[in-house]
Amino acid sequence: MLKVWKFQISLFGILFAAILMEATVIPAVWAPLRVDFFIGMIIGQIIFVPFSQGFPFVILGSLILQAFSGARLGLIPLLYIFIFMTIEVLKNFIYLENVYTQAILGILFYCLFAVATAFLSDFSYLKGITSPLAAGAVLTGCVSPMMVYIVGRLQTAYELEYE
Secondary structure (H helix, E strand, O other): OHHHHHHHHHHHHHHHHHHHHHHHHHHHHOOOOOOOHHHHHHHHHHHHOOHHHHHHHHHHHHHHHHHHHOOOOOHHHHHHHHHHHHHHHHOOOOOOOOHHHHHHHHHHHHHHHHHHHHHHOOHHHHOOOHHHHHHHHHHHHHHHHHHHHHHHHHHHHOOOOOO
């Protein structure tokens, strides 16, 4: 049981490092660019962590991300829970451990997240930022397999066995 807590604490540490990257480092390079590391973590949670531990992590992680987003209250957790549940269903139909599949899912869900945010808040959100959105989608697709790998390495490091 202690290993599970250490694993979850390590995951939250990685989440905070990703938030630091998303909120300070990446906008310093290009202000409108947003790269979503959490989508890769969600894919990794679905592959390596049972639902009973992955779902609470996604809920708590998305609530933490809500504090840094500036979006309407509850919008970010709603969208990340939707992503988690959708990928949870998709894992029965597609092989998620393929790097290309992870990258494509990262790009797809980043685009769906941006469109859903624009649809639920205001479509003026998308005006004039198509190139940063496209770059963010591609970069999210690139970092998603890396985040899945990190979750898998943590699971192996703490010698947790899940199926």
